[in-house]
Amino acid sequence: MPNEMTIEENVLYIEALSHALRDEMRHDPSVMLMGQDIAGHGGAFKITKGFLDEFGPQRVRNTPIAESGTIGIATGAAILGQRPVIEMQFADFISCGFNQLVNVAAKMYWRTECSVPLVIRMPGGGGMGAGAFHSQNVESWFLHSPGLKVVAPAFSDDAYRLLRSAIKDPNPVIYFEHKFLYRRERTDLKGTEIGDRVVGEANVRRSGQHLTSISWGWMTHRVLEAAEIMAAEGIEIEVIDLPVLSPLDLDPILQSIEKTEHVAITHEATRTCGFGAELAARISDEAIWNLDGPVRRITYPDSPSPFNKKLEADRIPSVDVICDGWRQALQS
Amino acid sequence: MMDQPANSSPSNTGAPPEVSPAAAWLDTGSDHALREMHAYMRLTREWDLRYEKMFKTGALSKWYSSVGNEAATVAAASAIEKGDALVSLHRDAGAILRHYVNIETLIPEIFPSNMNLIRQPLGGDSRERLFRLACQMLGRQHGYSAGHERSYHYNHMEPEHGLIHIGMISHLGSMIPVAAGAALSFQQQKSDRVAINFIGEGATSTGDFHEGLNIASVWKLPFILIIENNHWAFSTPTSQQYACDNLASRAIGYGMAGVEVDGNDPIAMHQVMQEAVQRARSGEGPTLVEAHVGRHRGHSEGDDSLDQVPGDELRGYLENDPMDLIETRMVNSGIVSRAWLEEIREKCAALIMEVVDEAMSMPEPEPNSDRSIHAE
Numbered sequence: 001m002p003n004e005m006t007i008e009e010n011v012l013y014i015e016a017l018s019h020a021l022r023d024e025m026r027h028d029p030s031v032m033l034m035g036q037d038i039a040g041h042g043g044a045f046k047i048t049k050g051f052l053d054e055f056g057p058q059r060v061r062n063t064p065i066a067e068s069g070t071i072g073i074a075t076g077a078a079i080l081g082q083r084p085v086i087e088m089q090f091a092d093f094i095s096c097g098f099n100q101l102v103n104v105a106a107k108m109y110w111r112t113e114c115s116v117p118l119v120i121r122m123p124g125g126g127g128m129g130a131g132a133f134h135s136q137n138v139e140s141w142f143l144h145s146p147g148l149k150v151v152a153p154a155f156s157d158d159a160y161r162l163l164r165s166a167i168k169d170p171n172p173v174i175y176f177e178h179k180f181l182y183r184r185e186r187t188d189l190k191g192t193e194i195g196d197r198v199v200g201e202a203n204v205r206r207s208g209q210h211l212t213s214i215s216w217g218w219m220t221h222r223v224l225e226a227a228e229i230m231a232a233e234g235i236e237i238e239v240i241d242l243p244v245l246s247p248l249d250l251d252p253i254l255q256s257i258e259k260t261e262h263v264a265i266t267h268e269a270t271r272t273c274g275f276g277a278e279l280a281a282r283i284s285d286e287a288i289w290n291l292d293g294p295v296r297r298i299t300y301p302d303s304p305s306p307f308n309k310k311l312e313a314d315r316i317p318s319v320d321v322i323c324d325g326w327r328q329a330l331q332s
Numbered sequence: 333m334m335d336q337p338a339n340s341s342p343s344n345t346g347a348p349p350e351v352s353p354a355a356a357w358l359d360t361g362s363d364h365a366l367r368e369m370h371a372y373m374r375l376t377r378e379w380d381l382r383y384e385k386m387f388k389t390g391a392l393s394k395w396y397s398s399v400g401n402e403a404a405t406v407a408a409a410s411a412i413e414k415g416d417a418l419v420s421l422h423r424d425a426g427a428i429l430r431h432y433v434n435i436e437t438l439i440p441e442i443f444p445s446n447m448n449l450i451r452q453p454l455g456g457d458s459r460e461r462l463f464r465l466a467c468q469m470l471g472r473q474h475g476y477s478a479g480h481e482r483s484y485h486y487n488h489m490e491p492e493h494g495l496i497h498i499g500m501i502s503h504l505g506s507m508i509p510v511a512a513g514a515a516l517s518f519q520q521q522k523s524d525r526v527a528i529n530f531i532g533e534g535a536t537s538t539g540d541f542h543e544g545l546n547i548a549s550v551w552k553l554p555f556i557l558i559i560e561n562n563h564w565a566f567s568t569p570t571s572q573q574y575a576c577d578n579l580a581s582r583a584i585g586y587g588m589a590g591v592e593v594d595g596n597d598p599i600a601m602h603q604v605m606q607e608a609v610q611r612a613r614s615g616e617g618p619t620l621v622e623a624h625v626g627r628h629r630g631h632s633e634g635d636d637s638l639d640q641v642p643g644d645e646l647r648g649y650l651e652n653d654p655m656d657l658i659e660t661r662m663v664n665s666g667i668v669s670r671a672w673l674e675e676i677r678e679k680c681a682a683l684i685m686e687v688v689d690e691a692m693s694m695p696e697p698e699p700n701s702d703r704s705i706h707a708e
Contacts (some may be wrong), residue, residue: 104507
């Protein structure tokens with residue numbers, strides 16, 4: 001089947017995900033979907049609405065509530081040539097399938113040289129008052145597990161392109177899609193070429209000479225907003241978005257720091273051992289002599305997500321908090 | 333859907349089950365069936381005894397023995413064919429050897445010329461597979477994981493010969509869904525191949541046992557899960573592991589077939605497996621097989637966990653050694669003589685000795701901390 005690409009203007013993030021899944025399923029008959037309520041119902045967020053009719057019950061499978069069993073079964077099928085894409089109903093639920101992911105799927109290639117072409121879609125992130133078990137940003141759990149690739153796109157075009165690449169990739173890919181962006185973010189899908197591997201990407205989304213900002217997912221949008229405010233004050237922020245967290249493309253970050261001599265990492269995940277800590281360590285290793293101040297982290301506190309939206313908003317880095325963090329970084 | 337148990341068993345009492353006579357369905361070919369089972373069981377026994385000896389002399393740092401499990405595992409793997417998937421654990425050398433090698437090419441004249449084989453061996457080089465398996469056990473470069481993974485923690489695939497073998501990770505029960513996933517791949521491809529997986533009775537307490545079997549049954553996957561119930565999980569007896577009468581009846585709760593069988597009787601075991609494989613191939617879904625075997629060794633060699641097994645119980649297991657049982661049966665039936673059995677034992681032991689010595693002389697892997705974590 002041809003490798004058709006959706007080309008469309010002003011596409012919602014959630015539609016980009018649907019398009020990517022549908023296009024890749026049309027292209028490759030070994031792609032199959034598994035997840036809770038994804039078949040007739042189309043999934044908790046309706047991303048696979050209509051897929052059952054088009055692709056049939058063999059390829060679009062509702063699973064029982066069994067994250068571990070589902071990931072294990074998908075891993076076994078992937079070893080023998082299927083390309084399963086699992087939808088976690090919420091990223092938080094991955095903890096119930098943790099062992100299958102970090103010990104069976106992640107280590108399989110290193111142990112046995114059998115590849116596991118598996119994608120786990122992870123609707124994650126907060127901002128909707130969904131409480132402690134429907135709001136988390138758990139990318140660090142998987143960045144610490146050798147063998148997994150980790151994707152966290154902020155824009156519809158990246159979401160489309162990277163989901164298709166993730167499905168083509170012969171390795172297990174943890175694909176974080178941000179629920180807050182589902183129906184808010186819109187970008188054109190221009191038919192850019194789809195890679196058949198997920199590789200490290202660090203994309204400069206705004207140029208500036210005073211401070212390098214690193215972020216991913218929803219936070220990149222807040223960072224871009226904050227950069228506008230800073231520009232009005234005469235401070236130009238270089239915004240680097242990481243649609244792929246692992247493998248990490250560090251070079252563009254180091255090159256930017258060479259120019260700006262200041263760096264701040266913004267993430268929605270909790271602080272301790274968040275990916276910001278690893279980025280800070282890498283930057284220290286490689287570029288500490290280029291820095292004119294400490295590496296700043298602007299993050300969620302070490303706290304679960306509260307239900308009340310005001311309480312939650314108080315914890316997620318806001319545009320103001322990000323601007324303040326940058327100002328402190330530039331003062332030091 | 334619970335099948336009639338192939339053999340009644342006291343299950344949770346810890347006592348070894350009684351031995352049933354050879355199944356009637358094999359009456360015309362039972363001589364041949366016993367000879368075939370015996371050949372692979374003996375090869376497996378000598379395989380283990382060799383490593384056990386190496387462990388005792390310090391030549392090997394760790395060993396998990398398959399002694400006592402040979403009848404169940406050889407008979408189970410005798411029911412699968414080219415293209416089926418084997419997912420094994422650490423007491424399944426019998427299934428691996430049965431699946432990997434054509435013993436006739438390794439020990440010529442082990443079978444009479446008119447032998448009716450229960451299963452056709454896979455094509456390919458049996459000697460090379462046995463050698464690489466020994467290298468794998470010894471952590472050598474030529475092993476299936478090139479020294480990166482221990483003993484049975486490896487995969488081996490030979491698509492050209494229809495050999496699909498997925499090994500274990502240390503987390504017991506974790507491979508149940510993975511094996512069911514192999515069965516799913518067959519279902520997706522509309523093939524009639526099946527996947528079989530071995531676990532111990534301890535792993536039936538895990539969440540993956542429940543999740544894997546439940547999905548396998550809901551999706552009617554061509555999957556057979558064999559519990560090798562040796563009544564002891566490390567040092568934990570069944571009375572502290574589960575409170576039900578037997579594990580096969582758990583199948584009722586999943587809406588699948590469940591069978592309890594004497595795992596010391598390779599003929600009974602093979603019959604149960606053949607029925608299960610037929611059920612899977614014809615799209616009727618998975619089967620849970622509970623095969624009772626004896627606890628002959630500790631969890632691993634040298635860990636003194638066997639001390640926990642009461643003396644009478646242990647004696648019962650040792651007196652019902654499946655190797656002794658099948659040989660006595662063959663001699664009593666007039667199939668072979670004691671002298672012939674001894675000759676075969678010597679040939680198997682010599683073959684294993686030769687292969688293991690050769691593996692020992694092979695190079696260890698070179699340091700390579702950059703071994704890829706990702707498929708390129």
